[in-house]
Amino acid sequence: MNGLLVFGQSGQLARELAALAPEARLFGRTEADLTNPEGCAAAIAAARPAAVVNAAAYTAVDRAETDADAARLVNADSPAAMARACAALGIPFLHVSTDYVFDGSGEAPRAEDAPTGPLGVYGATKLAGEAAIREAGGQWAVMRTSWVFSRHGANFVKTMLRLGAERDRLTIVADQVGGPTPAADIAAAALTMIGAMRNDASKGGLYHFAGAPDVSWADFARAIFARAGLSPEVVDIPTSAYPTPARRPLNSRLDCSRIAQDFGIARPDWQAGLARVLQELETTA
Numbered sequence: 435m436n437g438l439l440v441f442g443q444s445g446q447l448a449r450e451l452a453a454l455a456p457e458a459r460l461f462g463r464t465e466a467d468l469t470n471p472e473g474c475a476a477a478i479a480a481a482r483p484a485a486v487v488n489a490a491a492y493t494a495v496d497r498a499e500t501d502a503d504a505a506r507l508v509n510a511d512s513p514a515a516m517a518r519a520c521a522a523l524g525i526p527f528l529h530v531s532t533d534y535v536f537d538g539s540g541e542a543p544r545a546e547d548a549p550t551g552p553l554g555v556y557g558a559t560k561l562a563g564e565a566a567i568r569e570a571g572g573q574w575a576v577m578r579t580s581w582v583f584s585r586h587g588a589n590f591v592k593t594m595l596r597l598g599a600e601r602d603r604l605t606i607v608a609d610q611v612g613g614p615t616p617a618a619d620i621a622a623a624a625l626t627m628i629g630a631m632r633n634d635a636s637k638g639g640l641y642h643f644a645g646a647p648d649v650s651w652a653d654f655a656r657a658i659f660a661r662a663g664l665s666p667e668v669v670d671i672p673t674s675a676y677p678t679p680a681r682r683p684l685n686s687r688l689d690c691s692r693i694a695q696d697f698g699i700a701r702p703d704w705q706a707g708l709a710r711v712l713q714e715l716e717t718t719a
């Protein structure tokens with residue numbers, strides 16, 4: 435897509451956007467530091483893009499607990515400044531949010547208008563970003579996704595490949611359930627949405643998009659090991675047996691029917707995405 439500006443360069447989603455839209459401009463930290471909201475707005479004003487996707491975020495969930503000021507600047511204040519700069523130029527803005535805006539109670543998949551209740555700083559700052567973007571008043575879309583994995587960056591698949599090769603036995607939480615989502619599918623969905631928004635100024639809003647089917651982290655680990663030909667024993671544990679600085683939601687299931695209805699985008703099959711990512715890791719190793 436001509437004129438697309440992406441915030442983020444080295445991250446999982448940014449790398450997949452670059453692969454699918456090689457003509458896009460990507461801004462890393464040197465071009466735009468998200469701890470500086472006004473700098474992000476100025477970067478948009480100077481670049482005069484046709485559309486903006488924000489693929490940068492403070493994603494270190496545990497570290498955010500003790501680094502809340504930086505997390506808020508990156509996850510809320512800078513996306514808000516980006517949304518205002520896009521509104522001023524009259525161009526579409528797409529931002530990405532998370533299942534961690536929810537409290538994880540119950541077992542039903544959550545729709546976009548379900549009550550939020552973040553359990554930690556990461557989720558709270560992402561939720562604040564959503565609200566500020568809505569208030570900026572331009573043509574915006576926020577896509578909430580979950581459990582992102584790809585060949586790039588830090589993610590659960592790559593952690594499991596490392597630990598599974600080192601250890602005979604792993605204890606993995608089995609009471610957190612959600613949809614693992616290949617970053618490549620998020621990139622494709624984001625480009626579809628931005629294209630539709632450019633064609634129709636009435637398009638936009640809040641959308642859920644996650645891989646299917648929903649699964650526990652323990653069962654996701656088992657699937658990774660089965661496909662990768664590793665055979666550590668995976669022991670189910672409750673979240674209470676895996677203490678971390680940030681609390682995480684137990685129920686991360688996202689109801690993704692709205693994005694299917696409005697944009698024709700179906701939930702991606704994470705097993706297929708996992709097979710692709712393992713193949714990519716093998717050929718680049």
Ligand SMILES: NC(=O)C1=CN([C@@H]2O[C@H](COP(=O)(O)OP(=O)(O)OC[C@H]3O[C@@H](n4cnc5c(N)ncnc54)[C@H](OP(=O)(O)O)[C@@H]3O)[C@@H](O)[C@H]2O)C=CC1
Pocket residue numbers: 442443444445446447448462463466467468469488489490491492493508530531532533560578579580581582583587588
């Ligand atoms: N990862 C996941 O499991 C999930 C992610 N999401 C959301 O999806 C989106 C994409 O996430 P993902 O690609 O996985 O994230 P990554 O952690 O892979 O990448 C984050 C990117 O943000 C950049 N970044 C962080 N801080 C700054 C800063 N101060 N200035 C400029 N750039 C900065 C990083 O740059 P650098 O490499 O230099 O640090 C990196 O390129 C985010 O909005 C995230 O909240 C939603 C659900 C799940």
Ligand SMILES: Cc1cn([C@H]2C[C@H](O)[C@@H](COP(=O)(O)OP(=O)(O)O[C@H]3O[C@@H](C)C(=O)[C@@H](O)[C@H]3O)O2)c(=O)[nH]c1=O
Pocket residue numbers: 493494495532533534579580581582589590593597604605606607610651676682
């Ligand atoms: C490494 C390991 C993790 N776990 C657990 C911890 C955690 O509950 C779960 C997943 O670990 P992670 O470190 O990938 O979790 P985390 O970094 O919290 O993942 C989240 O990142 C943010 C950015 C999001 O937006 C979320 O959608 C989600 O993907 O697995 C084990 O139970 N055993 C282990 O050996």
Ligand SMILES: [Mg+2]
Pocket residue numbers: 493494495
């Ligand atoms: Mg993590």
